[in-house]
Every structure is written in C-alpha cells, then in structure tokens.
Amino acid sequence: MSLISYFKRKKSAGVAKDRLQIIIAQQRTETNDTPDFLPMLRQDIINAIAKYTKIDVDALQVDLQCKDNNSILELNVVLPDKIAS
Amino acid sequence: MAKVIVVTSGKGGVGKTTTSASIAMGLAMQHKKTAVIDFDIGLRNLDLIMGCERRVVYDIANVIRGEANLKQDLIRDKNNVNLYILAASQTRDKEVLTQEGVGKIIEELSETFDYIVCDSPAGIEKGAMMAMYYADAAFVVTNPEVSSVRDSDRILGMLSSKTKRAEAGEEIDEYLIITRYSDKRVSSGEMLSIEDIKELLGIPLIGVVPESTTVLNASNAGLPVITDPKSAAGQEYQNIIKRFISRSTYEASSKKKKGIFKRIFKKEKEGAPA
Numbered sequence: 001m002s003l004i005s006y007f008k009r010k011k012s013a014g015v016a017k018d019r020l021q022i023i024i025a026q027q028r029t030e031t032n033d034t035p036d037f038l039p040m041l042r043q044d045i046i047n048a049i050a051k052y053t054k055i056d057v058d059a060l061q062v063d064l065q066c067k068d069n070n071s072i073l074e075l076n077v078v079l080p081d082k083i084a085s
Numbered sequence: 086m087a088k089v090i091v092v093t094s095g096k097g098g099v100g101k102t103t104t105s106a107s108i109a110m111g112l113a114m115q116h117k118k119t120a121v122i123d124f125d126i127g128l129r130n131l132d133l134i135m136g137c138e139r140r141v142v143y144d145i146a147n148v149i150r151g152e153a154n155l156k157q158d159l160i161r162d163k164n165n166v167n168l169y170i171l172a173a174s175q176t177r178d179k180e181v182l183t184q185e186g187v188g189k190i191i192e193e194l195s196e197t198f199d200y201i202v203c204d205s206p207a208g209i210e211k212g213a214m215m216a217m218y219y220a221d222a223a224f225v226v227t228n229p230e231v232s233s234v235r236d237s238d239r240i241l242g243m244l245s246s247k248t249k250r251a252e253a254g255e256e257i258d259e260y261l262i263i264t265r266y267s268d269k270r271v272s273s274g275e276m277l278s279i280e281d282i283k284e285l286l287g288i289p290l291i292g293v294v295p296e297s298t299t300v301l302n303a304s305n306a307g308l309p310v311i312t313d314p315k316s317a318a319g320q321e322y323q324n325i326i327k328r329f330i331s332r333s334t335y336e337a338s339s340k341k342k343k344g345i346f347k348r349i350f351k352k353e354k355e356g357a358p359a
Contacts, residue, residue, distance in 0.1 A: 013274050016231045017281045024238045024285055 022063070038062065045075065054080050087120075087195040090202050091220035093244075095236030097207030099228045100264040103300055105204035106134045107311035107319070108224065111326035113168035114311070117199040120159065122171040122190070124216035125206035126182060129173035135162065136307020137170055146174030149186035155193050164312065169198075182215045191219045209243065218248055222258040225288065228265050229277040234285055237261075241286065260291040262325065267296045279335075290335040292325035294318050 029038065042062040049055050061076035092105040102123075109121035122145065123131035132138040137160045143153040148171075155171075162168035171190070174181060194201050205216035217223065223244050227237040241259065250257050263282055270276035283290050299316035303309065311322040328338060 013271070013277050013281065016277055017285070020231055020234050020277075020285050023235055027235070027238055027242065 049077060056080075087191075087198045087201045088221050089191060089195075089219050090200060090222045090224060091205055091217045092202060092224045092226060093205040093213065093217055093240050094226040094233065095207070095209065095213075095240040096228075096233045099226050099233050100294070100300075101207070101226050102130050102134050102204055103304065103310060104224060104226050104262060104264065104294075104322075105131060105202055106309035107322040108326070109168060109170075109200075109202040110135075110162070110165060110309040111311045111322055112200045112202070113162070113165040115326060115330065116167060118167050118197065119200045119202060120169045120171060120194050120198045121202040121204060122216075123173035123204050124182070124212045125173050125204065126179050126212050127173075127175060128206070129175060131204050132160075132170065132172045133307060134304055135170050135309065137163065137172075138307070141172045144172045144174040145190070146176055146178075146181045148190060149181055149183065155190065164308075179211050182211055184215065184218060187215050188219065209239065213240075214243070214247060217244060220244070220248055220257055221250065222260065224260050224262050224291070225286070226262050226264055227282060227286070229263060229267075229271070229282060231277075234277065234282060237286055241288065259288040260329070261286055261288050262292050262294065263290070264294040265296045266293050291328050292321050292335055294321045294325075 042060075045062065046055075046057055046060055049060070050057070055077060059078040061074070063074040063076075090108065092101050092108060094101050102125075105121055109119050112119040121131065121135070123129050124145075125131070126146070129144070132141050140160050143158040145158070147153040148155055148158050159169040159171055162170065191201060203216040203220065206212040217240075225237050225240060225244075227233050244257050244259060245251055248257060261283070263279060266279070267276055271278045279290065279293055295317050297310075297316060297318040299313055300310050300318050303313055303316070303319070309322075310316055310319045311326075313319040324338065328334060
C-alpha cells in the first residue's frame with residue numbers, strides 16, 4: 001500500500017511539469033511575432049487526409065511542443081476501421 | 086544613474102512584496118542608496134511589510150498629481166538610513182499611474198539613488214505594466230506550482246516586449262527567484278523541483294527561498310525577513326543580494342558549497358587510515 005502511494009506521489013510533480021511544458025510552448029508561439037502557421041498547417045493536413053480517407057475531423061490532433069531548441073510536431077490520426085483493416 | 090529593478094510574478098501571493106522589501110533592505114545594507122516603490126494602487130501592502138504604515142502621509146498618487154513633491158513623499162526607513170519607501174495610493178483610480186508620471190518619478194529618483202526597486206502588483210494590468218516599464222533588471226518570483234510557473238512565463242513574455250528597454254531593442258536582466266520551496270515535498274515528488282522550473286522558464290536562477298515560518302513572523306513585526314540572520318529565508322535573501330552584486334547565480338554558489346563539502350569529506354577519508 002505504501003509502495004503504491006509512493007509511486008502515486010512521485011507522479012504529481014512529473015505531471016505538473018509535462019502539463020506546463022505544453023502550456024508554455026503554446027504561450028510562446030502565441031506571443032511570437034512570427035505568424036502562427038499551426039492552424040493553417042493543421043487545416044491543410046486535415047484536407048490532405050480527408051481527400052483519401054473518411055476521417056473524423058475531431059479525432060485528428062495536431063500538437064506543437066517546443067523544448068530547448070527543438071520543436072516537435074505531433075500528429076495523431078485515427079483512421080476509420082475499413083481503411084485500417 | 087540608478088538601476089531600476091522590478092519584482093514581478095503575474096500570480097498573487099507568491100512573495101513579491103516580501104521579496105521587494107528584502108531586496109531593497111539588502112541593497113541598503115550594502116550601503117547602496119535604495120528607494121522601493123509600491124505599485125499596487127488600491128491595495129497597498131509594502132508599507133505594512135516595511136513597518137512604516139503609520140508614517141505614510143503622501144503616496145505615489147499625490148506625487149503624480151503634483152500635490153506633493155517627491156522629497157515629502159519618501160518615507161525614510163526606521164532601521165536603515167539608505168532606504169526610502171514610496172507608498173502606493175489607496176485610491177481606487179488605477180489610471181493615476183501614467184507612463185509620464187511614473188517616468189518623472191524614476192528620473193528624479195535616479196539622480197540621487199543607486200537602486201530603485203519596483204514592487205509590482207499581481208496580474209497584468211496597468212499597475213504591473215507600469216512597474217515593469219522602466220526596469221533595467223527583473224526579479225521574477227515563482228512558487229513551485231503550476232499556475233505560478235505559467236504566469237511567470239507570461240510575465241517573461243511581457244518583459245521582453247512591453248518595456249522601455251524592449252521597445253529600444255535592449256535586453257533586461259532577468260533573474261528567477263523560487264520562493265516557498267520545500268526540499269521534503271520535492272523529494273517525495275509532489276512539488277516541482279528547482280531543475281524543473283529552471284528548464285521550463287529558462288532564465289538564470291539567483292535564489293531559492295525555502296518555505297519558512299520566519300517570513301510570517303517578519304511580516305507580523307513589520308521587518309523585512311532579510312534582517313533576521315537566524316532565518317533560512319533571510320539568509321537566502323542575503324545570498325541573493327551577494328549574487329546580484331557579483332553577477333553570480335544560484336548554481337555557481339551552490340556548486341562551490343558542494344566543492345567545500347567534498348573536500349572536507351575527502352580529507353576525512355584520507356585521514357582515516359592514518
């Protein structure tokens with residue numbers, strides 16, 4: 001029992017850090033003077049995928065994470081069952 | 086020319102006023118002529134923390150409106166001849182803080198003072214913007230907690246875009262102060278660590294003030310906690326002043342400590358067989 005709660009506790013600061021990393025990256029892209037291309041890129045990606053498949057637009061996730069000098073563009077697409085199989 | 090320092094955080098209750106009071110007192114203790122200005126219009130608190138609330142006659146609004154001159158307005162600290170306080174106004178009219186008005190005060194103080202410490206109110210409204218506008222250096226006060234870290238990041242964004250220096254394409258020296266830090270809670274994994282916060286905010290760390298009961302005691306007494314040599318928080322504020330003046334960081338001085346400890350340990354080890 002104490003072992004479980006020990007690991008549970010370990011997690012909360014880590015969770016906080018992960019959440020903050022995403023939020024701060026977003027904040028920084030919002031305040032940047034450079035035009036935010038993410039919404040447009042997102043739309044283009046959706047259009048391209050929708051051209052070939054019947055995807056659920058809500059099931060598509062595009063996230064941008066910035067850490068140090070690296071930016072990671074994360075794309076999450078759930079393809080319909082028919083195509084997937 | 087005085088150096089203008091803003092103490093800011095975005096979020097309320099993280100220790101801005103406590104930090105402002107101790108930073109200002111610390112600089113004065115180093116024989117620097119220092120003025121500390123409360124920008125929290127309507128909710129002034131610095132006078133209470135500095136213990137001069139009963140000596141406030143005129144405030145910042147009176148100076149800006151031209152109802153009093155700056156000499157009448159400044160309150161000399163009861164314990165340190167180098168320290169002066171300019172209290173915030175309790176009027177509800179926040180519009181009293183104009184860029185020109187504040188600029189004139191800073192300019193006039195610059196002639197005779199070494200440092201001007203601006204205690205920013207919480208939030209990102211006029212008072213906070215005016216407190217940071219003329220800053221040459223910024224102390225960003227952060228608690229190891231999600232909302233405080235996020236707000237600090239927003240404030241950092243503003244420091245690099247909404248200040249006089251930023252407008253002129255110059256940089257502001259930014260320093261991170263982590264307050265209310267608890268080693269115990271960090272090692273049990275329930276509090277963001279120093280490394281976490283440093284990585285998230287990416288500015289030089291100048292001090293880590295531990296959660297301490299002495300801070301409340303100092304506030305109760307109306308004495309900046311830096312004047313309490315027995316307090317761990319007070320000692321860390323002393324260290325912050327030393328690092329600030331010598332342009333050093335928290336890491337640099339904590340590494341040094343480790344070195345000394347290691348050396349002693351090594352000596353003991355070496356001495357053991359003999």
